[in-house]
Amino acid sequence: MAAGDTEPRRTPADIEAEINREQRRLAETIDELVVQAKPANIARRQINRVKEKGGRLVDEARALVIGGGAVRVESHLVEPREGSILLKGDDEVVTTYQSRGRLPPEAMILAVGVGAVIAVGVVALIVRRRRA
Template sequence: MSSSDTTEPRQTPAEIQAEIDREQRQFAETLDALEEAARPGNIARRQIGKAKERGSRLVDEARALVLGGGAVRLDSRLVEPEEGSIVVKGDEEVITTYQSRGRLPPEAVVLAVGIGTVVAVGVVAWAVRRKRK
């Protein structure tokens, strides 16, 4: 018999048990992370944060379009999650880059103040008229 004919175990039972224990700990940590991510309160918090972020982004873009000043969106891209992180559907992050257009011309400011005044007077007149009826 040559030495290649004999088979020796590659790992001792203690090493196998240690590997099993490591895998079980890692599995338990993964389950805990999934449980934390799947809690309704945490999901709601993430979704509210995303809605606020999207809303503020839309407001910035609308302001830039309406006023002709403010910021202009240059680029939007998805950010890949960190390796090993747990991603729930819809958890992508969008990074948007803006560039300032500069100051508003005085005519635009006067126009915006005028429109705001007309709207405020109209709302007050409507409220007074409604109260009289």
């Protein structure tokens, strides 16, 4: 040891062992990235995301129409854990819901009226296209 050195010198075997550990760690990280980047896995994540968002929209629509259930109040992104690997679009969203009371009768009548107008319009459009 030199006069200014306070740490013991590393042997070539120690350095080689450290290099091997780092190579294994990097290989595991690359394997994880390969699995996450497979088109089938990306598609599966996107399908699950669409199902989740669609389910939320259906729940919110149902809550607006029948007056029960819950309505989304607020959503925010959750920061990933330190050292985690996220691909674009893999953000985690936390949503807060609030239960609703029943809608007033006027809102129900309006919703039924709008639905009836839309249904009549669709039927008229179909009949018109068949005649043409």
